[in-house]
Amino acid sequence: MGSLSDEEIKHAVKQALAEDVGTGDVTTLSTVPETAKLKAVMKAREPLVVAGLAFAETAFRELSADVKLQTGSKDGKALKAGQDLLHIEGPARAVLTAERVALNFVQRLSGVATITARYVEAIKGTRARILDTRKTTPGWRRFEKYAVACGGGQNHRIGLYDMVLIKDNHLAALRDELPNAIEVAVKRAREKYPELKVEVEADTLEQVEQAASAGADFILLDNMNPDQLRAAIQLIKGRSQTEASGGVNLSTIRGIAESGVDFISVGALTHSARAVDIGLDFEE
Structure with a gap:
């Protein structure tokens, strides 16, 4: 930022x-x-x-x-x-x-x-990096994301304008495109905003494979436990970078990081600090 x-x-x-x-x-x-x-x-x-x-x-x-x-x-x-x-x-x-x-x-x-630094310290020695989210105080987003960087974290997208993130609710709006909704969504995003990175939220291993095959730059692995995260990473085989999200706190983050994910997003950095x-x- x-x-x-x-x-x-x-x-x-x-x-x-x-x-x-x-x-x-x-x-x-x-x-x-x-x-x-x-x-x-x-x-x-x-x-x-x-x-x-x-x-x-x-x-x-x-x-x-x-x-x-x-x-x-x-x-x-x-x-x-x-x-x-x-x-x-x-x-x-x-x-x-x-x-x-x-x-x-x-x-x-x-x-x-301070809370960001605690999360960064908790995953020290792993490949994972800590990301913030858009769960920020209205009007203070840039300030709070700046503070995340001060604590050693990394900024995710700043708003809805600087990265494409296709979430489950977007896919729900594409019911008529099933079973190829992810492929269709990624293709449309590439055509409309070729300069932006594209991330796809995946709740299942089937969606993980669809997102990787569609060429997503990042795949958000939502609410997966460490075993599921490892399975998803093996399935992706380096085709996309991975972000773990959901169920993340100071007690669980080490196990999540040791699964091999690239990033871990933590809403608590801003919404609960x-x-x-x-x-x-x-x-x-």
């Missing part, structure tokens, strides 16, 4: 600040003098992998050009509890008002990076 642009980070931060601040941070404006200054440090309170620091920096700078920032880490780096992510110094009002928006971005995106514990500690 590549890195995020300054423009899209700034746009997202401005939207978040507008949502949070509204007509003004009434607590800070009414209690903190305009001339007050302070120092703070953003700190990891648990082991984590960093992602989203640029969002935090942008949030503070959006509220004051006088805020001074010094990074103590970088995206993709693994931290222990107690290690620093970012040092902040400047106008107290700006820092206090931006605090929650800055933390929300970094906690959420670091959570995605929790925000990690990161705090902003103010110095005396």
